[in-house]
Amino acid sequence: MEINPEIVKQAKASDAAAFAELYESVYKDLYRFAYYTLKHPQDAEDVVSETVIDAYRGIHRLRSEEAFQGWIFKILSNKCKRKLKEYVGKTLPLDETLPLPEADYATGYDMHTAFSQLADDERLIVSMAVFGGYTSKEIGRILHMNDNTVRSRQSRALAKLKKKLES
Structure with a gap:
């Protein structure tokens, strides 16, 4: 997705x-990121809403218009990490009644089911890479991990997803 720096400047x-x-240009990617990271539609909507409110309030502090996408995804990833910490010890039901984002239901359900079986850190890393477009170095910096660790965890997580989707 290409963000127009002039629009960012106006927003600032x-x-x-x-x-x-x-x-409007980033909502679907933000939601998809949160949904696959948190495994729960309402929580995904909540963290996206919180992210957008914080971004709106703080956009004047954004240093570079070109950094908007990375900046808003960093806000979202931090909110997702906090929400994941709240989940510790809780079991959240998979809400099968809500449609999955932009996918046919069967394929989306299979992907969601496979994705939900990954560990929290694996879901977060894959979400940041796939939906946020972050590099392993950027993910490492955000999650306070070595970028080699990020790459190996991402590789293992993608291999797990592939195996689950093929079976």
């Missing part, structure tokens, strides 16, 4: 319509 100048345009 408190143009609500420009921020709404930015939000």
